[in-house]
Amino acid sequence: MLCQTDPIVGDIEGNKTKILADINQARNENCDFVIFPELSICGYPPDDLLDYSSFVDRCENAINEIALQSKGITIIIGGIERNKGVGRKLFNTAFILQNGLIIERIHKTLLPTYDIFTEHRYFEANAEFKLISINGLQIAVSICEDLWDRHNSFEYIQSPVNQLAKLKPDLHINICASPFHLTKFKKRQEVIEDCVARQDCPLIYLNQSAAHTGILFDGDSGVYNKQAQKVLDLPLFQEATAIYDDAVHNVPIQDHDYDDDMAILYQALVFGIRSYFEKMGFAKKALLGSSGGIDSAVIQALGSAALGAENVLAVLMPSEFSSDGSITDAEKLSKILGNPYEILPIKNAYDSILNIVQPIFKDTPFSVAEENIQARSRGLILMAISNKTGRFLLNTSNKSEMAVGYTTLYGDMCGGLCAIGDVYKTQLYELAKYINRNEEIIPWSIINKAPSAELRPDQKDSDSLPEYNLLDQILELYIEDQLGKEEIIQLGYDSQIVNRVVDLVNRNDFKRWQAAPVIKVSTKDFSYGRKMPLVAKH
């Protein structure tokens, strides 16, 4: 039985309880094996919990307790253990449990330390390769990155796939915690095909299906035959178990449409929001500032799908610069979705703050300071409602504006989760159209109007920024593809615009430093995978 679990990071007791229930079920179904993902005991990534010796003790104890339940069944499960030799303190281990004992330990060889990964921070690497013999099968067991030896931006010195292939396994089991991004499915298929081709045996690929803060794991586990065709397929973004029977599962299947980016993106973001609330132990009660613009509209739709429309309070906070259309659009959205909403004009807050700072502002002209007072008054009101009602504030910043700093720190950057913070503005329009694919959920007037922050009269985003089509292309080249200014210009982009956009990205690291966590959906997000120096000149 393959158990595509959804552990809670750090919750050893809770995770163990669920694991034991799965083992029981597998035994009742007369399975030979029951398999769990990488670091199932503590959840992945456990981060610096691994530095706590008492935490490591509890992880090791949990494995020993689970081993006691391995009578009559073979359990393969990921956990941590202490390195008793020289080197880093821990191993990332696949434990093989049988007849009440730990009969074998396989340590992870390739320890990813790039993008969101930090495994060298904690683990020592394996350097020995062996098969394990169970029920007459010679099995190769590996952990996550061990399969990706040739599929990184650099080539690892060790090749676990080649080393294991030399030993001629009958079956390869890879347990993993492999994070999601929108192009992951294609990449994963390539990796699996390459692995199967090199080893000439079937592969069981078992991933967790989980959201840990904003890092998503999409599941997508399954069994692949010697032709790298999937013959058992587990769901995306969903805890699930499945029993593999070679008498039954010998026909290639394909359950998911991996090519429908917007369907996948929608599913991922809804999963991410829902998991955040469930795992933080929040009641499913949220609020957001509903401006009548596309960002908040998409968040309102996603939040409603994740938590129930009745649980998402929309707060409309018009100022003197808000257009009538924005207010009616925002009201229409709440009515269509069925969200409770309140209209709270901010004029009096704005005026009273201006009055307080008058001794300093004197008669200086209207500037970004006045614009930001509006954005921050809204943030303050939303946080006050959050504190009073226990509703969690959903942030509405998108990746394009976070990139160039077209957003107000402590204003529209308020909120605990930035669900679309890894989604470019142009992708947001596509996503809105996907949400509207069957009927008008987000009013078309919201999708079709020119984007504006409405912080001064007749403001348009395009007054300050290049058109989003162009902006997002340059951003992706700089952020995801990590090209420098000159390289981007050489691709044919206007040098003045490229310089301006890249400088804006660099200058706004200070805002992103204080941003809420995003839900990662791209190959390079701002919260976990990108680590740039703040005080710097480049």
Next chain:
Amino acid sequence: MLCQTDPIVGDIEGNKTKILADINQARNENCDFVIFPELSICGYPPDDLLDYSSFVDRCENAINEIALQSKGITIIIGGIERNKGVGRKLFNTAFILQNGLIIERIHKTLLPTYDIFTEHRYFEANAEFKLISINGLQIAVSICEDLWDRHNSFEYIQSPVNQLAKLKPDLHINICASPFHLTKFKKRQEVIEDCVARQDCPLIYLNQSAAHTGILFDGDSGVYNKQAQKVLDLPLFQEATAIYDDAVHNVPIQDHDYDDDMAILYQALVFGIRSYFEKMGFAKKALLGSSGGIDSAVIQALGSAALGAENVLAVLMPSEFSSDGSITDAEKLSKILGNPYEILPIKNAYDSILNIVQPIFKDTPFSVAEENIQARSRGLILMAISNKTGRFLLNTSNKSEMAVGYTTLYGDMCGGLCAIGDVYKTQLYELAKYINRNEEIIPWSIINKAPSAELRPDQKDSDSLPEYNLLDQILELYIEDQLGKEEIIQLGYDSQIVNRVVDLVNRNDFKRWQAAPVIKVSTKDFSYGRKMPLVAKH
């Protein structure tokens, strides 16, 4: 000549210009060698700038240009270079330049990947050891962590010191970028004594003296004789060069009082604030909210020392819950220091916000929501002044309150640099007394009164928290020493208090996620060195 430089991260052109000037000076002084710290070209830590191929090109080009200036002098300098073989893409390299050429490259062996360090993210490790022969000397060259092979929380598999010692060097040169914390000097002395004992030759230890965001490098470079006595000593927290002459520098010296923690802490924080402003290119103009409490008073004193009192605007924002004493204390502080100050009562902002949220608040009792409206109104006013005047907002949160979340997100957590965010409350009192060691700078009434957030009538911090003496002890055991609850309780602390404090720390990761960068002064800070899962249960 030893060049204890202060590079700007990423500023290859600027750093190169300074390096070339130092080389010229060394040549004019007839030095045989001129030595620069680890990664002098790009500054340390360059973080993901290293992922940009164009950035790597520019670093490599800079080394080639510097090599051209090595006629008649040997240059030893840290930089990066591409790994042309298998493995991670880069090496962290000490280049030996002579007669216009790169004559030797020594790669770093031990790549720290713990606490603030992420070197495995970018670099491949060295595995070969050799001496370089210059001017008849057989010289061992190593890079930073290579000296610390036995002084980590784990033992490295490789020992560069032992490997190099086997080759019998006449001299060992370690170039580094070794970050500061308050107990670093003692640790460094141990490491150097251990190294010198194993190799039986003198050691040149060359560190950068720099602040990169809030990570400080204290310099403290020097030359050690075979008895591990310092015979040439460079200053702390200061860019400097010094010429070593073995005819002159053969007497042990000790310029610094490493034991005066508060003097060192004061120096470190002032250096950190000043560097932040200089390197961000800000005019030296700051503001802060001056509450009459100890936190803002210490920041006001530190800011004045770093930037000049005339450049630090104190904003007093009393509410109905502010005591008269707080306002007079805050005024007195500004008068003593010579800061400009403004008194801006927040009552009208508070009332207008309450009035706006009335449809939701209705007649619910006064709660944390109303408290936070006050804190956030102050944050909003400070940010408005910052935006209007171009003054940079200094945050005033200390480590104790950041730890337990006794602070308001988007309220008193506003600001771009959290200079005392790695300083516990009890340390702050000591620091305040140090500041007052010669005369009353911080009014003694501020230091002697019971701490209060003054957000409701007669509030004291001790209403919600254990006394700071006890709180800080538990925090240090949990955060710095990484002991679990049970282990702390076993040391004799009350289990109820320990559970409550540790739970508070864990529950408030969401606030710290959005906090401004701190200046690191402890072995475990919240901004760079501690990486805990947010959505978790433990």
